[in-house]
């Protein structure tokens with residue numbers, strides 16, 4: 001077991017990549033805090049983990065609200081001694097071309113995908129420092145590296161996540177805390193359900209491995225970065241994109 005008895009909190013773990021990551025971590029021996037703004041789906045993930053003989057706790061969390069982040073991390077102390085792994089996975093899209101994008105669309109994505117990552121990392125660090133180390137993994141995106149049509153807000157947030165990852169790797173490394181990011185390509189989840197089929201087909205054609213990613217492709221990369229196998233890796237942005245030529 002690669003995460004035996006580690007305590008992991010995964011944001012946005014009610015569905016998609018986060019759910020698969022929670023289930024993968026639990027299978028590898030971690031105690032998993034399944035945190036999501038959607039408590040029904042968070043509870044469903046936790047129940048699925050328990051039915052597979054894993055250990056999980058569902059927690060309500062809105063990553064964009066400091067008081068919700070504080071409450072979620074405080075509720076953890078009744079269940080576990082501290083935290084070893086944080087996966088900042090929660091994310092949203094509100095796509096529009098730059099000139100048509102509203103301030104509301106811009107602010108909503110920055111609040112969840114950028115500020116939320118900072119708030120959760122900030123809440124996790126004291127416990128990791130007390131335990132002598134930890135692993136923080138942030139959800140970036142290949143569009144954070146290359147830009148993307150219609151995603152000013154999302155690209156700004158994901159580029160920012162990459163910058164924060166590299167900054168925190170420097171700041172937290174001396175405390176034994178590793179900080180890395182994953183940059184997924186196109187992954188089959190609800191998030192891309194609204195993308196027109198023509199665009200999805202174009203992405204598939206430009207991907208050398210000729211398929212979309214699956215949630216488990218990302219979950220497995222999170223598992224590697226969370227585990228001790230990656231104990232000398234910090235500050236990296238690992239693309240998991242089938243070689244997509246953007």
Ligand SMILES: NC(=O)c1ccc[n+]([C@@H]2O[C@H](COP(=O)([O-])OP(=O)(O)OC[C@H]3O[C@@H](n4cnc5c(N)ncnc54)[C@H](O)[C@@H]3O)[C@@H](O)[C@H]2O)c1
Pocket residue numbers: 011012013014015016017018035036037038041061062063064088089090091092112116139140141142183184185186187188189190191192
């Ligand atoms: N699917 C892709 O192709 C793709 C590509 C690159 C990056 N990503 C990133 O991976 C992450 C997961 O994507 P996904 O495809 O599984 O998305 P998804 O939409 O399937 O799931 C996102 C989860 O986040 C939760 N969430 C939303 N707002 C929240 C908030 N304020 N607080 C807490 N939880 C919240 C949702 O309830 C949901 O459970 C996101 O950060 C996304 O940007 C996805």
